[in-house]
Amino acid sequence: MRKFSRPKIALIGAGMIGSNLAYMAAKKGLGDIVLYDIIEGLPQGKALDIMEATPVDKINSIITGTNNYEDIKGSDLVIITAGIPRKPGMSRDDLLTTNSKIMQQVAENVKIYAPNSFVIVISNPLDAMVYLFYQISGFEKNRVMGMAGILDAARFRSFISLETKISVESISAFVLGGHGDSMVPLPRYSYVGGVPLPDFPGMTQAKIDSIVERTRKGGGEIVALLKTGSAFYAPAISAIAMAESIIKDQKRVYPAAVYCDGEYGYNDLFIGLPAVFGGNGVEKIIEIKLEDHEKAALDKSAEAVEHLKGDLRNLKFLS
Ligand code: APR
Numbered sequence: 627m628r629k630f631s632r633p634k635i636a637l638i639g640a641g642m643i644g645s646n647l648a649y650m651a652a653k654k655g656l657g658d659i660v661l662y663d664i665i666e667g668l669p670q671g672k673a674l675d676i677m678e679a680t681p682v683d684k685i686n687s688i689i690t691g692t693n694n695y696e697d698i699k700g701s702d703l704v705i706i707t708a709g710i711p712r713k714p715g716m717s718r719d720d721l722l723t724t725n726s727k728i729m730q731q732v733a734e735n736v737k738i739y740a741p742n743s744f745v746i747v748i749s750n751p752l753d754a755m756v757y758l759f760y761q762i763s764g765f766e767k768n769r770v771m772g773m774a775g776i777l778d779a780a781r782f783r784s785f786i787s788l789e790t791k792i793s794v795e796s797i798s799a800f801v802l803g804g805h806g807d808s809m810v811p812l813p814r815y816s817y818v819g820g821v822p823l824p825d826f827p828g829m830t831q832a833k834i835d836s837i838v839e840r841t842r843k844g845g846g847e848i849v850a851l852l853k854t855g856s857a858f859y860a861p862a863i864s865a866i867a868m869a870e871s872i873i874k875d876q877k878r879v880y881p882a883a884v885y886c887d888g889e890y891g892y893n894d895l896f897i898g899l900p901a902v903f904g905g906n907g908v909e910k911i912i913e914i915k916l917e918d919h920e921k922a923a924l925d926k927s928a929e930a931v932e933h934l935k936g937d938l939r940n941l942k943f944l945s
Pocket residue numbers: 638639640641642643644662663664665668707708709710711712721725728731732748749750751855856857858861
């Protein structure tokens with residue numbers, strides 16, 4: 627007889643994004659949650675706090691906190707936020723050395739204790755961190771992905787909504803490329819009530835340029851305001867959308883950092899592309915025909931990601 631069981635979700639890093647992931651995953655009933663962090667007491671305290679919210683919120687998930695990797699044993703899905711966030715004036719790439727050391731440890735432990743899991747990386751610099759995890763873990767390419775495109779597209783949608791005064795629910799947007807200043811928001815594939823953004827009444831090229839620029843710098847805008855860390859609500863819900871699509875085999879299409887094996891002409895590289903997320907993880911990368919200037923912008927972004935890969939080699943994180 628078939629026995630149903632709840633998915634087990636491990637969250638590596640119990641900081642601002644990690645704790646929001648725990649609460650959001652619990653609220654959506656995605657499974658039982660284990661919060662891991664190196665700081666003693668932090669994941670336990672946050673897990674207990676969320677657990678004490680469950681009776682009021684009618685949540686059935688079990689949430690635990692730990693400093694012991696053994697507790698993530700058998701996890702179906704792992705989301706990694708371990709690392710340091712940006713401070714004002716820092717680029718995501720400035721985090722490379724510190725976060726690579728952390729990612730090395732995390733990948734080695736996930737490989738041992740959750741060898742069959744699907745893994746979503748959030749730690750920055752995203753495209754380099756997800757590549758490092760992929761190399762160290764040796765997991766198949768469909769099981770490893772980075773969260774960036776949904777967040778960048780959500781920022782793009784929010785700014786389009788502010789400009790047009792149309793509900794975000796009627797707005798869709800597309801952002802490809804690396805999760806850095808070279809990301810590629812695509813106005814032609816972004817719609818307001820089904821109308822392509824450039825054709826929307828009142829929309830001008832100058833307005834589009836300014837929305838695109840604000841989207842590119844969206845993370846930095848928040849870092850400059852917070853002063854002590856980076857964004858956490860929008861990154862967390864974006865990763866939860868990917869996790870939900872995988873756990874419930876929803877087959878939603880999202881832009882995300884996925885491993886390229888020839889798609890769009892790229893090889894051995896994680897970069898933001900539209901893909902189908904389902905029970906088998908990254909089930910398919912969707913290849914669309916880009917205009918020359920769009921492909922040139924994506925190539926430039928891919929070059930920036932290749933450069934980060936070179937840095938990982940120079941720093942001896944990769945051979
Ligand atoms: N193993 C596990 N957790 C670790 C490790 C490690 N080796 N090193 C640090 N951590 C934990 C920290 O103790 C902290 O609780 O990672 C957590 C990170 O949380 P925050 O500092 O609050 O950062 P957060 O805002 O959650 O961002 C995490 O995601 O978006 C990216 O740029 C961001 O790289 C950053 C990451």
